[in-house]
Amino acid sequence: MDDDAAAQCVAICDRIIEKFDDAIDETVKFEKISGFGGFDSAQQLERGFAEKLIHSPASVKNRLVQHRDAVKLLRSTFEANGRGFEDTESEFYQKLQTIVSGENL
Template sequence: MPEFSRLEPHVVAEILRICETMLDEFDQSYKHSFRLTDVHGFGDFDSAQQLAADYRRKAAGTPESARERMQQFIDALTQLRD
């Protein structure tokens, strides 16, 4: 079994184009993710405030949150592209 694969230049160019397109999409989503923590309209009850806090936590601030997941995808795709 060979230790490396050889790709034709046009295949490499197409892979790079796809990676760049995906990175652009992820970058836009990442920028939009900063608005996800702006939750309001849940009311003044304690349960409503807890629900709003849960939505903020799912948006950002933990390794499993949306913003951090997007950054993980960006990092992985950047590494793959490079």
């Protein structure tokens, strides 16, 4: 992957990560769910929704964090790939210059 393509992929990942961060921030609104009434069954419903939205390992918040972290890993891969291309290109250029100048002969 060339420098420009890697940089574009990193930029796209940055935008996606930002959107995940915004969505994760929005889950704070669900820390305290209310309005179901005072009955025991209503309070159980409130706790159930809070669990599914925020607290359980499979909650919406935790899934958003997992997806964001996956994009961060992908971003790092693109970033490293771009640097790897630059390093390889530079190494190739140096070797070519050596051959052209006759230093290896």
